[in-house]
Amino acid sequence: MSELRWLDVLAQLYPDAACELNHQSPFELLISVILSAQTTDKAVNLVTPALFQLAPTPFAMATAPIEDLEDALKQLGLFRTKAKNIKATAQLIVEQFDGQVPRTRKQLMTLPGVGRKTANVVLSVAFDIPAVPVDTHVERIAKRLGLAKEADSVVAVEKKLQRKIPRDLWNVSHHQMIHFGRYFCTAQNPHCNACLLTNECKYFRKLQQNKRKIRP
Ligand code: SF4
Structure with a gap:
């Protein structure tokens, strides 16, 4: 056999299996994967439309008031930590990576809330770089x-x-x-x-x- x-x-x-997190850009995917820690993709998909309307780009998220981010995420567990992480991640992307989601695992893993699995998802799904x-x-x-x-x-x-x-x-x-x-x-x-x-x-x-x- x-x-x-x-x-x-x-x-x-x-x-036809594919990523079940709704996203329109590498940045939206990265944020959605960070938010998916200890919750379901379905729950994340419920909060991200309002979140990405409020903060559609790294710059907008980096400068958004933390209370507004928390408010958009309040249906998720650990929403305060997640709001802090996504804001810090957006700030680092703006400051260190010229506003672009980085394309290496090493660089991705410097972002708050991004571990090896999240980095691999972004490489694979956003950039079609082979990863498991x-x-x-x-x-x-x-x-x-x-x-x-x-x-x-x-x-x-x-x-x-x-x-x-x-x-x-x-x-x-x-x-x-x-x-x-x-x-x-x-x-x-x-x-x-x-x-x-x-x-x-x-x-x-x-x-x-x-x-x-x-x-x-
Ligand atoms: S444990 Fe999973 S893979 Fe194994 S027989 Fe059951 S359903 Fe199939």
């Missing part, structure tokens, strides 16, 4: 399918996926993994009974072994 069958299956399930952002879904799928070990760190999972997935598929396959994790191989009650990947799945094998053990 091909080592990459799992990729084919995900590609067939989600041929590892969020909770990607990490879970990689570990369940045995593409990474249970104890692996997020960075280790990223490196392993980069080795296993052809580089020209990194950008599309991470969206397919997110969709699969969000809607099918969910954290609780994954749809194993309808899954085409049971043969590849370490997690499924373990479940079956445990069932056999507890049978009288």
Whole structure:
């Protein structure tokens, strides 16, 4: 069986998988990804229209009163911290990067609220630079399918996926993994009974072994 069958299956399930954060520019994407920490893309999409109307550019966000940013974000958890981070990020973009979202991971990670995953999303989605952002879904799928070990760190999972997935598929396959994790191989009650990947799945094998053990 091909080592990459799992990729084919995900590609067939989600041929059009794409970023679910609404955005019109690299700046809007960057801000949306920062806001998506510990909340859903859906919740972020509800607040960003008003936010981007108030502050559509790095300069406008950098100079907007913090109370106005907080007000636009108040439906989100941690909205005060997030307002502070996006304002500081916009200020740095204006001061250090000439008002343009930077295009390297190293530079992106100097921005407040931007970790490795956020930087990878921006590289991949905004600039089409190959990257493998590892969020909770990607990490879970990689570990369940045995593409990474249970104890692996997020960075280790990223490196392993980069080795296993052809580089020209990194950008599309991470969206397919997110969709699969969000809607099918969910954290609780994954749809194993309808899954085409049971043969590849370490997690499924373990479940079956445990069932056999507890049978009288
Ligand atoms: S068999 Fe279950 S746990 Fe494994 S990949 Fe499919 S849905 Fe996920």
